[in-house]
Amino acid sequence: MHSVCVTGAGGFVASWVVKELLAKGYIVHGTVRDPDDEKKNGHLKKLEHANERLHLFKADMLDYAGLCIAIDGCTGVIHVATPVPAGKVTNPQPEMLEPAITGTRNVMNACLKSKVNKVLVVSSMTAIFVNPSWPKDRPMDENCWSDAEFCKKNEKWYCASKVISEREALEFGKKNNLNVVTICPAMVFGPMLQSTICTTNTILLNLFKGKNSFNLGELDKPEEDIPIPIVDVRDCAKALLLAYEKPEAEGSPCGLNEELNYTCEKIMKLGWSHRSLEETLVDSVKNMKEAGLLS
Ligand SMILES: NC(=O)c1ccc[n+]([C@@H]2O[C@H](COP(=O)([O-])OP(=O)(O)OC[C@H]3O[C@@H](n4cnc5c(N)ncnc54)[C@H](OP(=O)(O)O)[C@@H]3O)[C@@H](O)[C@H]2O)c1
Numbered sequence: 001m002h003s004v005c006v007t008g009a010g011g012f013v014a015s016w017v018v019k020e021l022l023a024k025g026y027i028v029h030g031t032v033r034d035p036d037d038e039k040k041n042g043h044l045k046k047l048e049h050a051n052e053r054l055h056l057f058k059a060d061m062l063d064y065a066g067l068c069i070a071i072d073g074c075t076g077v078i079h080v081a082t083p084v085p086a087g088k089v090t091n092p093q094p095e096m097l098e099p100a101i102t103g104t105r106n107v108m109n110a111c112l113k114s115k116v117n118k119v120l121v122v123s124s125m126t127a128i129f130v131n132p133s134w135p136k137d138r139p140m141d142e143n144c145w146s147d148a149e150f151c152k153k154n155e156k157w158y159c160a161s162k163v164i165s166e167r168e169a170l171e172f173g174k175k176n177n178l179n180v181v182t183i184c185p186a187m188v189f190g191p192m193l194q195s196t197i198c199t200t201n202t203i204l205l206n207l208f209k210g211k212n213s214f215n216l217g218e219l220d221k222p223e224e225d226i227p228i229p230i231v232d233v234r235d236c237a238k239a240l241l242l243a244y245e246k247p248e249a250e251g252s253p254c255g256l257n258e259e260l261n262y263t264c265e266k267i268m269k270l271g272w273s274h275r276s277l278e279e280t281l282v283d284s285v286k287n288m289k290e291a292g293l294l295s
Contacts, residue, residue: 003075020237119179123182190283234275238272
């Protein structure tokens with residue numbers, strides 16, 4: 001089985017991707033900022049088959065040389081790492097835009113250098129829906145892009161970082177004949193493998209406690225009083241694996257939630273299905289109780 005590099009391996013979504021890859025027999029190169037940080041990354045070493053097939057590499061997304069070492073020898077890359085805001089972004093360039101955009105450029109260049117066969121870039125629904133000119137009655141599909149200038153003007157730095165890096169990744173792929181596929185998950189909830197709580201599960205935990213903290217996900221303005229699509233982290237990881245493994249996956253599989261105004265037809269055609277929201281919520285409560293976050 002070939003080797004796959006997963007960037008930001010210790011994060012919420014990436015940890016499930018690493019688990020799935022190991023379960024399927026892949027050799028995994030995981031990039032983390034500090035392989036010795038047991039609080040952040042210790043859970044990865046306890047995953048089944050981690051002893052035999054998981055190799056952790058130290059790399060910040062701005063560390064091109066470190067990324068080259070991690071990606072060298074890999075057939076594919078699943079690029080997950082990006083800063084996800086956990087509060088107001090005060091210094092957007094270094095906090096959000098640079099690690100996301102320059103980080104993605106670094107990953108792309110390292111992939112080209114190592115002659116990687118396929119790169120899957122995890123984008124976000126935030127790269128889709130901040131589009132004031134999209135007709136209200138038309139489902140948002142892979143032709144719908146957030147307006148990066150509008151995002152910046154309205155200080156939606158995370159949304160700006162996602163739409164700019166996704167577009168650049170696809171353009172880079174076309175220009176350099178590199179197979180790049182992007183995927184735009186809805187808001188991800190569900191059980192955590194890691195021991196530090198991520199931003200979206202903080203939002204969920206606060207909801208369980210009766211508090212609205214959607215502002216953490218830049219969804220705080222009145223014009224965004226919109227229904228928010230949700231995907232389970234385990235289904236999200238499965239979708240990423242499908243998009244990675246299926247040769248027919250191309251371009252930008254949008255959505256990851258067939259309800260509301262988003263279409264996820266492309267990923268459904270690859271064979272994706274998902275569990276019920278009820279199951280996600282029940283398992284999240286159980287997971288948060290076990291972690292001592294909920295009583
Ligand atoms: N959660 C959602 O609802 C959702 C929805 C759609 C898309 N996504 C996308 O899914 C991906 C993962 O999100 P998540 O929810 O799993 O968040 P997360 O748990 O915060 O994971 C983000 C990962 O990126 C790493 N990272 C951030 N800045 C970095 C840098 N400069 N250099 C190296 N690594 C860096 C983090 O490492 P540290 O721990 O060291 O900071 C962490 O491992 C992101 O691309 C996000 O945009 C998430």
